[in-house]
Amino acid sequence: MEVTAGDVDALVTGVLLLGSGGGGDARVYAHVLRSVLAAGPVRLHSPAELGDAPVLPVGMLGGTRVLGEKLPSGDELPAAVRALVRWTGVTPAAVMPFEAAGLNGVLPLPLAHQLGLPLVDADLMGRALPRVDQLTRVVAGGAVTPMALAEPAGQTVVVDGGDPVSTELTVRAFVAQAGGWAGAVMAPAPAAAALGDACLGTLGRALGLGRAHAGLGDTPAPARVADALGGHPVGGGRVVDVRRSPVGRFGRAAVTVDAPGAGVLRIEAENEYLLVLADGEPVAASPEVIVLLDRRSAAPIAADAVRSGDDVLVLVLPAPPWWAARPDAAVHVGPQAFGLGPAAAAPRPVRPAPAAEPPAPHAARSACTAAGTGQEARR
DSSP, X not given: OEEOGGGHXXXXXXXXXXXXXXXXXXXXXXXXXXXXXXTOOEEEEOGGGGTTOEEEEEEEEEEGGGGGTSOOOSOHHHHHHHHHHHHXXXXXXXXXXXXXXXXXXTTHHHHHHHHTOOEESEESSSSOOSOGGGSHHHHTTOOOOSEEEEOTTSOEEEEOSSOHXXXXXXXXXXXXXXXXXXXXXXXXXXXXGHHHHSEETHHHHHHHHHHHHHTSOSSOOHHHHHHHHTOEEEEEEEEEEEEEEEETTEEEEEXXXXXXXXXEEEEEEXXXXXXXXXXXXXXXXXXXXXXXXXXXXXXXXXXXXXXXXXXXXXEEEOOOHHHHTOTTHHXXXXXXXXXXXXXXXXXXXXXXXXXXXXXXXXXXXXXXXXXXXXXXXXX
């Protein structure tokens, strides 16, 4: 599968959907993608194609809103790669996103093009999640350190040793002191390792979602949106209340929706949407991908952008298969991992995800100019 310049809008929409309300605003990087892909497509590789070739998971840690204040130099990720190569002595053979959602879902494409390396169609989350210790590789017992970070002013650090929780705290301290964000590159691992400890085909899933979204047309009915995206509609209505509060290192939000026919919906978020309650009963929970869409345009609305008065559709996309196959996933990425209690949603039948088929020529509508703004503190 290849990603071309004509796929930028679909890919951006798809990673926004997999962001589950978080992950950073990929639209700010759309022009960079178009510029890079104008020179030629980027091919998405299965890990199986690359055998034991060392692959670097890459992305960004910090607050994407800060990108507008502390502009990138464009060398953050290459600098972090160089630092990790110096530290490990391992020359990478490919790169992959550690989070194929939100802004981190698109950053590896220009890097792969810049370094002339293959891009692996897999990631270590399958949706947006806020913490380093919530990576699939960590849950599977793998290592994410040494990890190199580089910030726009030129500081570079390498974090080695320590457990995933202490690594999370250390890298957050650096990001805070560095002005809000940094490019991050994690320990190399054989491509074949991703077959067992990564979510496979996530960029392809994002592209399929984005292409399906582009074909929805104007003012699509909720059932049509759900069918096209392979999700389940929970309900729709007006947002009547949004309560925000700082919790730890991230912002917490509780969104209340008056949804006729579905009751009162309460959506709990911490950077991403994590839990949906209908009249007090859990009906959806992370690692399912919870999405709030503008009911007129079906454009995804970020957790830090949703406001009282918004007319929304609450949709649930299937959890990434890697998490869905593990009964203990909720301990790591479910509501209780965020202090929201042991809530678990009722199981739903698995619906097929949209395939990443090429779009019809007329299906050019994009969510890139529709509702929803940027993202706040992240990764």
